[in-house]
Amino acid sequence: MTEHLLARTMERARVSRQRRLPLPGEVLVDAGAVVQPDTIVARTTLLPGSPYFVDVLHGLRISKETAPPDVMDRVMVVQVGDQVTSGDVIARYTKGFLGEVVVVKSPVTGVVEFISRVQGRVLLREDGRSARPLVVVSAAKDLDIWPRLLRMYVHCWEGDEIKQGQILAASPAAMGWDCCYAPVGGTVEKICTRTGTISIVRPVRCSEVDAYITGEVTAVIPGEGVEVSGAVAYVEGVFGLGGESHGPLVRCAGPGRILEADDILPSHEGCVLFGGGLVSLEAMKKAQELKVSGLISGGINQRDVVRFLGKEVAVGLIVDEGLDLTVVVTGGFGPMPMSPRAYQLLCDFEGAAVSVSGRTQVRAGTVRPEVLLPLGERVSPELPDADLQVAPVRGMLAPGTTVRVIRRSHFGQYGQVVAVSSRPQVLATEVSLYTVDVELANGTVITVAESNLETVL
Amino acid sequence: MEPKTILAADVGSTTTKVIMLEHDGQCYRICGRAAAPTTVEKPFLDVMIGLRNAVNRLATWMNRPLLRDNRLLIPGTASEGADVFLATSSAGGGLQMLVTGLVRSLTAESAQRAALGAGAVVMDVLSMDDTRLAVDCVQKVREMRPDMILFTGGTDEGSANYIAAVAEYLAAADPLPRFGTGFKMPVIYAGNIHAREVVASVLGGRVLLSMVDNVRPTLEKEVLQPARHEIHRVFLEHVMAQAPGYQTLLDWTGGRLQPTPLAVGKMVQQVAAGLGTDVVALDIGGATTDVFSWASGQFNRTVSANLGMSYSLGNVLKEASLGRVVSWLPFAMSEDELSNWYANKAIKPTTLPETLDELLLEHAAAREALRLAMDHHYSLAVTLKGIRQERLIDEVFEQKSTGQPLVDMVQVGAIIGSGGVLSHAPRRAQAALILLDALGPMGVTRLFVDSVFMLPHLGALSDLEPDAALATLWRECLVPLGTVVAPVGSGRPGHLLAQVSVEGTDLDLLVGQLAVLPLAPGQVARLKVRPAYGWDAGAGRNQVLETTVHGGEVGVILDGRGRPLELPVEPALRRRSLADWWLAMDAYPRAALHTLTGREVV
Structure with a gap:
């Protein structure tokens, strides 16, 4: 007997979701608070790429090749673990016969994490709360050039995305090139030939985490987020696109027909639409254009996914978190009628504020897309946990069991088991497998290998 | 004396397979096999659940008790248990490693071969000629969470300066191991032997550092075995001991657990030796x-x-x-x-x-x-790559690169x-x-x-x-x-x-x-x-x-x-x-x- 993973549709269940910030921040709700999907539960200032290397020896104009081994110990005025503020002197060096003092200042506010004694660098961890959105680099001064000629030396232009450490401008020097490096990553806002400066706008933005589901806060993780639990009806998908979303649930098509662009109306903005045995490429494009929150359908064409995303998709991975439309597919690839039970459940919740997630990971650490339909009652421990993975069931197939075919040529069709073979049968491929006779909804009886069926409870 | 019955398990990413071998006087013959889904991932987080399921199925199929009170019956008798239990594992993505070297096509490539030969999946290769920015490399190492790091670089007569630079990248990244909290990342140093002191001074205390012979003592010579043995030792003693349920599995095997590809590799070498080709x-x-x-x-x-x-x-x-x-x-x-x-x-x-x-x-x-x-x-x-080649005069027109x-x-x-x-x-x-x-x-x-x-x-x-x-x-x-x-x-x-x-x-x-x-x-x-x-x-x-x-x-x-x-x-x-x-x-x-x-x- 083979094993059957259950296709999960639950009329009553409890779900818990951790809502965590990507970086430490502020939690805005208390334990026990009742939340809606759009309630903001935590907030932080997000700074991508927050570690910063500062090339101290380069800043002090000391050659790495000729520097004594303990040069970093001599020049550093801060140590690992020290807090620094933007503009603080972190290294100082008295140069030459005249005693010229050269200093290196911290480009950011944060903590000294590491001092590289071999490469003469310092690694700083920036404090996101004090990040400046605009950084001005004195490129002409650094390169010792006339500000009006700055554009002759720059390696970037207004609007360019640059990374920290990238060369902004360079000028010929006696022993090669003098370079001016970007102290932070961001977008070049302005190259000023009057002041000889390059302004960089940093991608500092406020990151907020919403509750995602209707429910109550069951735990607070200080500085990081909360756990929200809710009583829901639960529909699990098999494949999805995009991240989490929510909105009022609206029926657009019957369970079997193609969900076309014409089914999507301007009034659907912000809604989660469901229906159809297949969502067309045009429908997805129109939904995205009209700012629809989510689409739930039975099937999707794999090539349409590629055309929609503009790239090939390896199904084993979570697909495109940055997408602003969430798609949940309940059946599989190709035209697939939606499960009658899932469709009916969705119909029952039409108009309710539902939550959807398109996150999919097929390989280890399985993540499946989901539709959460709020029951409008308090979560109770008696409800079965939707996240508790149902163990594979062995030998459950018996006459009368409702099953779904998951192999060509009847993929996605539902039926009832009529008979189960007691010994392996030789199939057209010459493989011996246990088979099951299944009566499909249209009355046709087909013989399917047991491993190609999914039990539907 | 040869064991009469051997129970062998292979814990794969999705399926745990067990097989019972019985000695018939000449060699071992398969007398039963079974499988069950692997349970190393959430929500089970215990590899032993899947293994016990598979063993129970085998016991039912063979009508031979193999477990009692969830414990393996070892040594066995004529009617129950098994004399020896062996296991291989590639669950949870197998042994995942980060390798570093000085030059991507020289020492980093040797390091990669050493890791792959030891049964690892190489997550990334860092080298001094990496085209990524230093800060990106550090960030990448922080995010990766490998099981261990193989740190190589330089020949034994080369400079130690660049090795120290790579050591500083690792120190700055302060990498965390995949399994276990509060444990230090195992790092195997297999580079220039004259740089050991500087590597120890930069990394010592931050990571669990061990040192073996250089994988590339000279440009013309590659020595991979010491690094592979050390990878296996660290895998058993540190990595697997932290993985969910593996401590029990290690106890069951008496320490005879190895990465699946390593075991397969051994047999491939046996076949080559047997066929002479x-x-x-x-x-x-x-x-x-x-x-x-x-x-x-x-x-x-x-x-x-x-x-x-x-x-x-x-x-x-x-x-x-x-x-x-x-x-x-x-x-x-x-x-x-x-x-x-x-x-x-x-x-x-x-x-x-x-x-x-x-x-x-x-x-x-x-x-x-x-x-x-x-x-x-x-x-x-x-x-x-990069070795000095001697060519005869008749070979100048068909020069082959390394x-x-x-x-x-x-x-x-x-x-x-x-x-x-x-x-x-x-x-x-x-x-x-x-x-x-x-x-x-x-x-x-x-x-x-x-x-x-x-x-x-x-x-x-x-x-x-x-x-x-x-x-x-x-x-x-x-x-x-x-x-x-x-x-x-x-x-x-x-x-x-x-x-x-x-x-x-x-x-x-x-x-x-x-x-x-x-x-x-x-x-x-x-x-x-x-x-x-x-x-x-x-x-x-x-x-x-x-x-x-x-x-x-x-x-x-x-x-x-x-x-x-x-x-x-x-x-x-x-x-x-x-x-x-x-x-x-x-x-x-x-x-x-x-x-x-x-x-x-x-």
């Missing part, structure tokens, strides 16, 4: 494909982490292109239908083909997955296929065809398939009972498919390629033809091949080949399709050629194939 072995799984080779006196292994027959099917199509996969099908199918079929297989990996067209779709993808994995192997299993592939298909005397699509192919000729089409063996090559993916179990057994493991390998594990003779060259289809005689049977092999001469397993025959002008049957261009060929489930395969194998471009002609080859090999049910390809049943 270069060997290539491929294991195609659902998510990954491993390629092992013993060639030019060196063992190499590569893992193609995103090429496989279920989870990774999407990536196979992406890398190979749908068009190339379709070219192996003898019937037309719309692009939408094809891509949907493969995508459904990826999300429902446990389904099995019921019809011939489904079987052919799987075999088409398998050909491309194996071809890509072999290409990957060619790119990594290479001669040392870094040439070690595997030369003409020298490869045996190919072993493993994995469900090959081991469980309904007809052995199908496995033979897939191997022929994917790898393009040249000259004379024996083909084998692993009967029930026993190589890991036997690899683990070989540490305990090397002779018994080898005997079991030949009697129970490797199924001989036969010998393929594939002359190298090209010509016009239908023209004479070679005159072949095998034990009195004469045959004119034509260009583009595939023919089979029956020769049963265990039988040998003398083969004589007189190639047409310009062709090389394995003895040299235009040279007559006389050799002994071994029989198998398929027989002696004469492959006149030329090398490199190129399919006809015109779709109708290509489909006809495929059908002709498959009919000649009797690879698929004749009537069904005729129906599928629209030909009349003969």
Whole structure:
């Protein structure tokens, strides 16, 4: 007997979701608070790429090749673990016969994490709360050039995305090139030939985490987020696109027909639409254009996914978190009628504020897309946990069991088991497998290998 | 004294397989096997749940108690338990490593080979000539969470400065291990021995540092074994001890747990030693494909982490292109239908083909997955780069660069296929065809398939009972498919390629033809091949080949399709050629194939 993973549709269940910030921040709700999907539960200032290397020896104009081994110990005025503020002197060096003092200042506010004694660098961890959105680099001064000629030396232009450490401008020097490096990553806002400066706008933005589901806060993780639990009806998908979303649930098509662009109306903005045995490429494009929150359908064409995303998709991975439309597919690839039970459940919740997630990971650490339909009652421990993975069931197939075919040529069709073979049968491929006779909804009886069926409870 | 019964387990990413071996006086024979889903991931987070499930199923099937109070009955008696328990593991993505070196094509590549040979999946390679920004490298290391780091760099007479720089990158990144909180990241230093002090001063205290011989003491020399042994030691003592449930598994095995690919690699080397020839072995799984080779006196292994027959099917199509996969099908199918079929297989990996067209779709993808994995192997299993070469005066016009592939298909005397699509192919000729089409063996090559993916179990057994493991390998594990003779060259289809005689049977092999001469397993025959002008049957261009060929489930395969194998471009002609080859090999049910390809049943 083979094993059957259950296709999960639950009329009553409890779900818990951790809502965590990507970086430490502020939690805005208390334990026990009742939340809606759009309630903001935590907030932080997000700074991508927050570690910063500062090339101290380069800043002090000391050659790495000729520097004594303990040069970093001599020049550093801060140590690992020290807090620094933007503009603080972190290294100082008295140069030459005249005693010229050269200093290196911290480009950011944060903590000294590491001092590289071999490469003469310092690694700083920036404090996101004090990040400046605009950084001005004195490129002409650094390169010792006339500000009006700055554009002759720059390696970037207004609007360019640059990374920290990238060369902004360079000028010929006696022993090669003098370079001016970007102290932070961001977008070049302005190259000023009057002041000889390059302004960089940093991608500092406020990151907020919403509750995602209707429910109550069951735990607070200080500085990081909360756990929200809710009583829901639960529909699990098999494949999805995009991240989490929510909105009022609206029926657009019957369970079997193609969900076309014409089914999507301007009034659907912000809604989660469901229906159809297949969502067309045009429908997805129109939904995205009209700012629809989510689409739930039975099937999707794999090539349409590629055309929609503009790239090939390896199904084993979570697909495109940055997408602003969430798609949940309940059946599989190709035209697939939606499960009658899932469709009916969705119909029952039409108009309710539902939550959807398109996150999919097929390989280890399985993540499946989901539709959460709020029951409008308090979560109770008696409800079965939707996240508790149902163990594979062995030998459950018996006459009368409702099953779904998951192999060509009847993929996605539902039926009832009529008979189960007691010994392996030789199939057209010459493989011996246990088979099951299944009566499909249209009355046709087909013989399917047991491993190609999914039990539907 | 040899143990009478051995229980061996292989904990895979998705399935935990157990097998019971019983000694019959000469070698071990399989007396039962079972499988259960692996439970190393959430929500179970305990590998022992899946293992106990599998062992319980085996016990039920064999009607022999193996567990009592959740404990393994070891040592066993005549009616219960087992005398020895062995295990291999590739669960949770297997052993995941980060390797570093100074120069990507020199020490970093040696480090990569050391890690791969030890059974690891290499997550990333960092080197001083990395094109990424330093801050990106540090961020990457922080995010990666490997099981351990192999830190190499420099030759023993080189400068220690750059090594110290790489050490500082690692120190700055302060990497965290995948399993266990509060544990230090194991780092194995296998670089310039004169830089040990500086490495210890930079990294000491931050990581769990161990030091072994340099993997590249000189540019001309590569020493991988000490690093591989240390990887294995650290894997057992530190990595596995932190993985969920593995401490109990280690107790059960008495420390005899090893990464699955390491165990398979041992057996591949045994096969090469036994046959006295270069060997290539491929294991195609659902998510990954491993390629092992013993060639030019060196063992190499590569893992193609995103090429496989279920989870990774999407990536196979992406890398190979749908068009190339379709070219192996003898019937037309719309692009939408094809891509949907493969995508459904990826999300429902446990389904099995019921019809011939489904079987052919799987075999088409398998050909491309194996071809890509072999290409990957060619790119990594290479001669040392950057070495000084001495050339004679007659060699100046054919200067070869360093870094040439070690595997030369003409020298490869045996190919072993493993994995469900090959081991469980309904007809052995199908496995033979897939191997022929994917790898393009040249000259004379024996083909084998692993009967029930026993190589890991036997690899683990070989540490305990090397002779018994080898005997079991030949009697129970490797199924001989036969010998393929594939002359190298090209010509016009239908023209004479070679005159072949095998034990009195004469045959004119034509260009583009595939023919089979029956020769049963265990039988040998003398083969004589007189190639047409310009062709090389394995003895040299235009040279007559006389050799002994071994029989198998398929027989002696004469492959006149030329090398490199190129399919006809015109779709109708290509489909006809495929059908002709498959009919000649009797690879698929004749009537069904005729129906599928629209030909009349003969």
